[in-house]
Amino acid sequence: MRVHVALTPADAVGLALGGWAAVVVDVLRATTTVVAACAAGCVRIIPVADPRAARSRAALLPPGSALLAGERDGENIPEFPLGNSPLEYTPERVRGRTIVLTTTNGTAAMLSAASAAVAAVAALTNAAAAADWALAQGRDVAVLCSGDNGAFALEDAVCAGLVVSRVAAAAPADLSDAAVAARGLGEYYGPRIRDLRHASRWASRLARLGRAADIDACFLRDTTDMVPVIQAGVVVPGPGVSPPVPAPMQRAGKTP
Amino acid sequence: MRVHVALTPADAVGLALGGWAAVVVDVLRATTTVVAACAAGCVRIIPVADPRAARSRAALLPPGSALLAGERDGENIPEFPLGNSPLEYTPERVRGRTIVLTTTNGTAAMLSAASAAVAAVAALTNAAAAADWALAQGRDVAVLCSGDNGAFALEDAVCAGLVVSRVAAAAPADLSDAAVAARGLGEYYGPRIRDLRHASRWASRLARLGRAADIDACFLRDTTDMVPVIQAGVVVPGPGVSPPVPAPMQRAGKTP
Numbered sequence: 326m327r328v329h330v331a332l333t334p335a336d337a338v339g340l341a342l343g344g345w346a347a348v349v350v351d352v353l354r355a356t357t358t359v360v361a362a363c364a365a366g367c368v369r370i371i372p373v374a375d376p377r378a379a380r381s382r383a384a385l386l387p388p389g390s391a392l393l394a395g396e397r398d399g400e401n402i403p404e405f406p407l408g409n410s411p412l413e414y415t416p417e418r419v420r421g422r423t424i425v426l427t428t429t430n431g432t433a434a435m436l437s438a439a440s441a442a443v444a445a446v447a448a449l450t451n452a453a454a455a456a457d458w459a460l461a462q463g464r465d466v467a468v469l470c471s472g473d474n475g476a477f478a479l480e481d482a483v484c485a486g487l488v489v490s491r492v493a494a495a496a497p498a499d500l501s502d503a504a505v506a507a508r509g510l511g512e513y514y515g516p517r518i519r520d521l522r523h524a525s526r527w528a529s530r531l532a533r534l535g536r537a538a539d540i541d542a543c544f545l546r547d548t549t550d551m552v553p554v555i556q557a558g559v560v561v562p563g564p565g566v567s568p569p570v571p572a573p574m575q576r577a578g579k580t581p
Numbered sequence: 582m583r584v585h586v587a588l589t590p591a592d593a594v595g596l597a598l599g600g601w602a603a604v605v606v607d608v609l610r611a612t613t614t615v616v617a618a619c620a621a622g623c624v625r626i627i628p629v630a631d632p633r634a635a636r637s638r639a640a641l642l643p644p645g646s647a648l649l650a651g652e653r654d655g656e657n658i659p660e661f662p663l664g665n666s667p668l669e670y671t672p673e674r675v676r677g678r679t680i681v682l683t684t685t686n687g688t689a690a691m692l693s694a695a696s697a698a699v700a701a702v703a704a705l706t707n708a709a710a711a712a713d714w715a716l717a718q719g720r721d722v723a724v725l726c727s728g729d730n731g732a733f734a735l736e737d738a739v740c741a742g743l744v745v746s747r748v749a750a751a752a753p754a755d756l757s758d759a760a761v762a763a764r765g766l767g768e769y770y771g772p773r774i775r776d777l778r779h780a781s782r783w784a785s786r787l788a789r790l791g792r793a794a795d796i797d798a799c800f801l802r803d804t805t806d807m808v809p810v811i812q813a814g815v816v817v818p819g820p821g822v823s824p825p826v827p828a829p830m831q832r833a834g835k836t837p
Contacts, residue, residue: 336589338591477759502733506762
């Protein structure tokens, strides 16, 4: 099995992922948010490129079923009921709903994974489960880091490295140089995830934006077995988790 | 002082290096070869994009002054007297000569550094001296890794990390995420450079091409204080080294 890591979005351009299992990472905060949303029982997440596309896409969905969500450069988008904090994605808010999500870095990476044979979403909160998902595919594995406005983001490389480390420990793996480097970063920062708060530029910027609680939530390791998978460009909760309560039942329960 | 590392050629695209000191790295083998050539007394190295450009450029130089040199995908170029092995660049061969060099990865990075305010060439063999050169410029520092056919190359990141480590230890430095990651790789592999032989794909390919002696030569640390600098797209031996014997004197000596 080959194992590769695209450390930046540019590194993923031109990768022939046809036969591969892809794992998309944007620790701060899009993939952590997607994992939280799926664990909280949303039906699906539709990643879109920008706020305008989000509004257009939501308009095509049954009234009341969709929630607009996302951020630009760490700030919430006016009139969008959800931002990009995993803490916002509670069962009360998202169970049974479709979320139309646009973020600065993460949604582009989720969209770019569409060329892979199979694709899933990883964060620090589900890295071990995502590695197990990747192993179970029986394919070469590529981890795609979303990065920070096109640049390398340390926390994404660390998360990718934790996935690589677990995959390579469980099966014979032929690691690319980038996978070796990410694994090293994962093994260094894995036991000291909190050090990322100071080392990561994006974490520093989010902290200045008053998002310290989000960083705490994103820097938790392996708190869930939920592995969202990407199917035809749409993210859905992975198997092995009890299905969400269908939306009509939920609404009926709220307005008896 | 800001310190950044472009881990791949794509990461360097669009960097505004106007006020920066750039350090170009291609450990296997172009920048190691350039360091060796300058230490051996060549007059200058002209990096060019391809073998055709090398022949055209050499034709503009005084007869007998230029040596064509380079490789493509690790193999020597037919009819070029020099390849890309640092072991070939002996004083007997290169002293007083101009070398027109084209390589798969390294020469492009040297050419891309032309946009920086000042630029120099680093390898494992001169990493400490290159860091000291960068510090002496009093500017922000960007290390540009040549990579492996566009992809991340572990040995380049390690060399970049050794430069970052020394720079950041000597002066207050604001490190980008990529610089933090490279520093970590440098600190891990620095004391165990030989491990790179197995971890690096490019090293493995060169070994299969019968270039094990080159890898040995490229994986030596800090064997020279020579820091070649890039001026107007041409690489010249850095200051602090006795100037090479001028070509006419050398030829006169050979044919008394």
